[in-house]
Amino acid sequence: xxxxxxxxxxxxKNGETILDVCRxxxxxxxxxxxxxxxxxxxxxxxxxxxxxxxxxxxxxxxxKVCEGLEVFIESEKVQKARRINLELLWADHAGKCVxxxxxxxxELQKLAEEYRIENFHFVPRRGEMTSKEELNLVxxxxxxxxxxxxxxxxxxxxxxxxECRRCISICPEKKFGxxxxxxxxxxxxxxxxxxxxxxxxxxxxxxxxxxLTDQNNLEKIASDLSDLKKLSVAVxxxxxxxxxxxxxxxxxxxxxxxxxxxxxxxxxxINLKDEDKNREDEIIKNVKTTDAKREKIDPxxxxxxxxxxxxxxxxxxxxxxxxVLTDREVARLVRDAGKIVTGKIKNNxxx
Amino acid sequence: MKDIKILTNYWGKxxxxxxxxxLGVGGYSALKKFIEKMNQQKALGEIKSSSLCGRxxxxxxTGQKWEVVAKNSIKEKYFIxxxxxxEPGTYKDRMIVENNPHLLLEGIIxxxxxxxxxxxxxxxxxxYETQKDILENAILEAQKNKFLGEKILGSKYFLEIEIFxxxxxxxxxxxTALINSIEGNRGxxxxxxxxxxxxxxxxxxxxxxxxxxxxNIPFIIQNGGKKYAAIGSKNSPGTKxxxxxxxxxxxxxxxxxxxxxxxxAIETLGRGxxxxxxxxxxxxxxxxxxxxxxxxxxxxxxxxxxxxIPLGSGTILVVDKSINxxxxxxxxxxxxRRESCGKCIPCREGTFRLNEIIERLADGEISQRDKEAMQxxxxxxxxxxxxxxGKFAAVATRDAVDKLEILKD
Numbered sequence: 001x002x003x004x005x006x007x008x009x010x011x012x013k014n015g016e017t018i019l020d021v022c023r024x025x026x027x028x029x030x031x032x033x034x035x036x037x038x039x040x041x042x043x044x045x046x047x048x049x050x051x052x053x054x055x056x057x058x059x060x061x062x063x064k065v066c067e068g069l070e071v072f073i074e075s076e077k078v079q080k081a082r083r084i085n086l087e088l089l090w091a092d093h094a095g096k097c098v099x100x101x102x103x104x105x106x107e108l109q110k111l112a113e114e115y116r117i118e119n120f121h122f123v124p125r126r127g128e129m130t131s132k133e134e135l136n137l138v139x140x141x142x143x144x145x146x147x148x149x150x151x152x153x154x155x156x157x158x159x160x161x162x163e164c165r166r167c168i169s170i171c172p173e174k175k176f177g178x179x180x181x182x183x184x185x186x187x188x189x190x191x192x193x194x195x196x197x198x199x200x201x202x203x204x205x206x207x208x209x210x211x212l213t214d215q216n217n218l219e220k221i222a223s224d225l226s227d228l229k230k231l232s233v234a235v236x237x238x239x240x241x242x243x244x245x246x247x248x249x250x251x252x253x254x255x256x257x258x259x260x261x262x263x264x265x266x267x268x269x270i271n272l273k274d275e276d277k278n279r280e281d282e283i284i285k286n287v288k289t290t291d292a293k294r295e296k297i298d299p300x301x302x303x304x305x306x307x308x309x310x311x312x313x314x315x316x317x318x319x320x321x322x323x324v325l326t327d328r329e330v331a332r333l334v335r336d337a338g339k340i341v342t343g344k345i346k347n348n349x350x351x
Numbered sequence: 352m353k354d355i356k357i358l359t360n361y362w363g364k365x366x367x368x369x370x371x372x373x374l375g376v377g378g379y380s381a382l383k384k385f386i387e388k389m390n391q392q393k394a395l396g397e398i399k400s401s402s403l404c405g406r407x408x409x410x411x412x413t414g415q416k417w418e419v420v421a422k423n424s425i426k427e428k429y430f431i432x433x434x435x436x437x438e439p440g441t442y443k444d445r446m447i448v449e450n451n452p453h454l455l456l457e458g459i460i461x462x463x464x465x466x467x468x469x470x471x472x473x474x475x476x477x478x479y480e481t482q483k484d485i486l487e488n489a490i491l492e493a494q495k496n497k498f499l500g501e502k503i504l505g506s507k508y509f510l511e512i513e514i515f516x517x518x519x520x521x522x523x524x525x526x527t528a529l530i531n532s533i534e535g536n537r538g539x540x541x542x543x544x545x546x547x548x549x550x551x552x553x554x555x556x557x558x559x560x561x562x563x564x565x566x567n568i569p570f571i572i573q574n575g576g577k578k579y580a581a582i583g584s585k586n587s588p589g590t591k592x593x594x595x596x597x598x599x600x601x602x603x604x605x606x607x608x609x610x611x612x613x614x615x616a617i618e619t620l621g622r623g624x625x626x627x628x629x630x631x632x633x634x635x636x637x638x639x640x641x642x643x644x645x646x647x648x649x650x651x652x653x654x655x656x657x658x659x660i661p662l663g664s665g666t667i668l669v670v671d672k673s674i675n676x677x678x679x680x681x682x683x684x685x686x687x688r689r690e691s692c693g694k695c696i697p698c699r700e701g702t703f704r705l706n707e708i709i710e711r712l713a714d715g716e717i718s719q720r721d722k723e724a725m726q727x728x729x730x731x732x733x734x735x736x737x738x739x740x741g742k743f744a745a746v747a748t749r750d751a752v753d754k755l756e757i758l759k760d
Contacts, residue, residue: 042542045695045735057735062542077734084731088700163693178537178693181520183703185693 003069018060018071019047029073030082030111032089032164034061035206043165045085046111050075057081082115089162090117093209100160100210104335105328107208108162146188152315153199153215158186161211167203176203187211201311201326214326215314221323222336224303225265231301233287234266237308238274240327244307247331264333266305280306285320355582357570357590358563359606362450367485370492373453379498381569385461386506389572394465395421398568400576404587407433407524407561408636408663410654419548420466420556429557430463430471431533432565435517435524437476438637439686441664443592444562446604448482451566452489456512458565460498461572464508466558471512474529477519486514521690525738526551526559528692539692540738563592563665584610587654591662595621597669598628613660614648616667628671632755636663638686639743642750677713680751684709687744695737701728702744709748712757722758 003012005027012021017040022029033044042059049060052070057077072078090112097103111117148156163185168176175197179186189195204212225232241257248260261269270287272280284306288299305323306313313324325333365372373379385394399414420428432455436444447455463471475483490512493499501509520538522528527541530552551557567589571579580588591609595602599621607620613633617623624630632642635652643650643660650660670679688706693699705728708721729752732745751757 041694042737043695045697045737048735081731081735084727085696085700085735088704088728088731089696091704092700163696163699178539181693182689182691183693183699185699 001065001067003065003071005071006073007070012065014065016065018049018058018063018065018069021065022060022073027073028114029060030086030115031061032107032111032162032208033166035164035166035170035208038166038169038206041165041169043163046082048078048081049073050078083117086111086115086117093160093162096160101213101332102160102210105331106210146186146192148192148194149215151195151199151215152317153201153311154195154204155213155215156188156195157211157213158188159211160209161187162209163187164208166206166208167212170202170206171197172200172202173197199312199315201309204311204326204328214311214329216323216325216329218329218332218336221325222265222333224322225333229301230303231268231297232266232303232305233268233270234261234305234307235270235280235284235287236272237280237306237310238272238277240307240309241271243309243327244330247327248334260334264337280308281321288320355590355608356606357582358447358454358566358592359450359604361454362446365451367448367450367452368488370453370489370496373451374496378453379457379496381572382457382460382498383504385464385572386504386508391421391465391467394461394572397571397576398465401571401579402576402586402588403564403567403571403579404654405561406563406567406591406665408438408639408661410587410662413560413564416548416558416560417462417466420468420558423549423556425556426467427553427555428466428468429552429555430459430466430468431529431552431557431559432459432462432471432473432562433524433526433529433559434473434475434479434482434562435529436479436562436664437519437521437524437690438639438664438666439682440596440666440668441594441637443594443604443665445479445482446592447562447566448479448485452485453493454569455562455566456486456489456493457498458568459512460493460503460510461568462558462560462565463510463512464503468558469509469511471510472533472552473512473514474523474533475514475516477517483514483516490514520692521686522692522738522740525740528738529559530557537692539694540740542737583608584651584653584655586656591652591665593620593652594664594666595669596666597633598624598630598671599669600625609653609662610651612649612651613643613667616652617648617669621667621669624669624671628673631670631672631674634668634670634747635660635666637666638683639663639746640666640668641746642754644754676751676755676757677709680709680748680757681706681713683747684744687740691740691744695741697731698736698738698741698744701732701736701741704728705732705744705748717758725752725758 001012002009010021010025019029029047031047034040040061042062047060048057050057050072097109145159175189175195176187179188204214224230258269276283284304287304288302292299292302303322305325306321307325309327311326361376365376395417398417403413404410405413434444459471473486497504499510499512503510515533517523517532523532523538525540526547527543528538530547531541532538533552547557547559549556582588582590587609589609590606592604592606593616594604599617601622605620632644634640634642640663641660647660652662654662684706687702691698691702708725711717711721729745729749732741
């Protein structure tokens with residue numbers, strides 16, 4: 001059947017939602033709560049569109065296409081709804097981008113940029129507050145923030161949470177849920193206990209903001225990497241290179257990626273191959289034992305890094321394995337190191 | 352005004368803890384009639400011809416709801432009596448149970464049997480502890496008298512009633528949130544469709560009726576739908592329990608036919624304003640109700656689709672000119688700021704911001720930016736929220752802005 005989106009005709013399949021069609025045809029629709037194949041709840045209200053079927057705005061993620069449907073994605077009403085709702089969300093969030101772990105990798109920031117949330121109608125919850133009552137308000141707002149770094153893998157900070165529910169729906173162990181209600185709502189664990197699960201890392205992957213991030217100490221890592229007395233050895237998990245390429249989009253040939261790692265301060269790179277599966281621990285151990293002995297390097301001067309998308313590895317750090325970095329963290333190291341110019345990274349040049 | 356009492360006629364005359372009292376005034380005869388002389392189809396026909404519509408606020412035709420579920424061939428069905436009642440200023444359902452619990456019970460039994468449910472729930476507001484005790488006692492007594500359980504009055508019918516106590520959240524009065532709550536999930540609305548009549552409790556067809564609606568059923572079965580349809584307003588016949596509060600002489604719950612005007616409700620049922628009080632406006636339907644100024648006092652109180660002032664839950668709060676409007680605004684917006692479930696952005700953030708701006712307004716510190724933001728928030732609450740709670744949250748404040756001109760300098 002055919003439908004019209006922004007007055008252009010599109011052929012669609014029965015049972016598809018408006019958002020499905022838009023994604024397939026690369027028509028941009030703002031959305032936060034719908035992620036990959038997760039069940040769609042229409043909770044974020046950012047993907048609202050106008051149709052010829054009803055006066056009301058409908059969520060494109062839950063509305064199925066039907067014969068004769070005409071969709072308007074950029075009508076005045078849609079733009080107004082999106083602006084106000086994004087502003088409201090942004091007002092709960094604003095002013096922390098510069099120091100944020102996810103700066104320039106954040107979906108909310110991207111939305112705010114794309115839809116120009118700059119003319120601010122709401123008083124920010126933190127900035128511009130002087131009177132005593134307003135300061136009390138700030139206090140109230142702060143009290144609803146939960147920060148948890150006690151588990152080895154996932155760093156949680158509900159201050160950055162946009163309550164999109166992706167982590168709730170994606171978690172195979174159903175570890176997350178809504179605590180409290182209304183403006184006090186916190187996405188967290190039951191009774192705010194320390195997160196304890198198999199650490200598959202799906203929630204971190206799904207989180208659009210910095211509410212759920214990889215647990216690490218990037219500052220220490222960066223200083224270890226730049227310490228010339230220490231030998232930094234990176235062990236690449238099988239298949240991780242492609243994931244890193246996804247994160248850092250302007251790097252394409254594999255050669256450049258290796259150069260990039262040298263530029264970041266790694267001195268040696270070991271690529272795990274298909275046959276090395278399940279032997280990763282042994283290979284990592286060899287770096288500080290047999291390899292070090294052969295080359296007469298004090299193991300104390302070696303830092304081993306395992307580059308893998310499995311964040312559960314973070315719980316298995318040992319005397320032989322100092323750091324575990326995910327593809328996202330590598331992207332952050334690159335971001336923090338400075339501007340990358342594709343193809344111009346010279347061997348062993350520090351960024 | 353016709354003096355018809357369907358729900359309140361035995362209030363104060365019978366002991367709510369004794370089934371004998373209710374039986375003494377002809378109680379459970381509608382159930383007997385249903386079992387001995389009627390079948391499910393006929394009972395459904397009576398409800399449909401009575402044009403009874405939901406008393407919770409939305410005014411959806413009850414018969415239509417029942418028909419969808421009754422016609423469904425799936426065997427497992429549920430009936431839920433919505434006794435969550437948490438609209439501020441509304442306590443009609445509570446009074447029904449406190450004064451005549453068996454009337455409600457009889458209604459539930461007939462309703463559940465008519466749609467073919469074998470299990471019925473009473474979803475009770477978590478704050479209603481005394482009322483829960485009364486209902487539990489009533490259920491036990493009804494079981495003893497064979498009105499409940501297996502082989503009701505010797506027939507093939509079977510019904511079990513369970514009282515489910517919520518935690519007192521306003522949103523759980525919304526059908527899908529209520530279902531979530533009984534299922535053990537967080538009390539927040541689900542996406543519709545599917546409607547509860549198709550996929551409700553545990554995914555099975557479910558009818559959810561407000562307690563006051565259910566309490567009308569025995570009368571309709573006993574006297575016929577046509578007789579009921581002749582009472583009150585044409586589009587939503589019957590009687591309605593009005594809850595009068597604020598600046599009226601006669602406060603409390605009063606039953607009257609639908610279709611009376613707001614003026615009649617205030618002057619006749621409420622016996623007017625106390626001496627020295629000057630009428631300002633009346634809020635009809637609780638905290639989510641619209642404000643009726645002098646001009647709108649001749650609006651009818653019924654569930655007509657195009658009513659300017661929707662009846663809602665039937666609460667009428669009369670406000671006189673000595674009242675500080677900011678106190679009321681803080682109360683309304685504070686209520687929704689607490690009771691929003693937090694699921695969608697416009698409601699979670701909007702109710703929070705609205706309350707914040709009203710606080711500044713009350714302190715006389717409102718800025719031009721606040722005024723613009725307030726218009727934006729009200730619009731987004733009205734047009735973009737997930738469930739009707741957002742719309743409700745904006746109603747009273749919107750009317751205060753438009754009709755009372757609170758933002759005018």
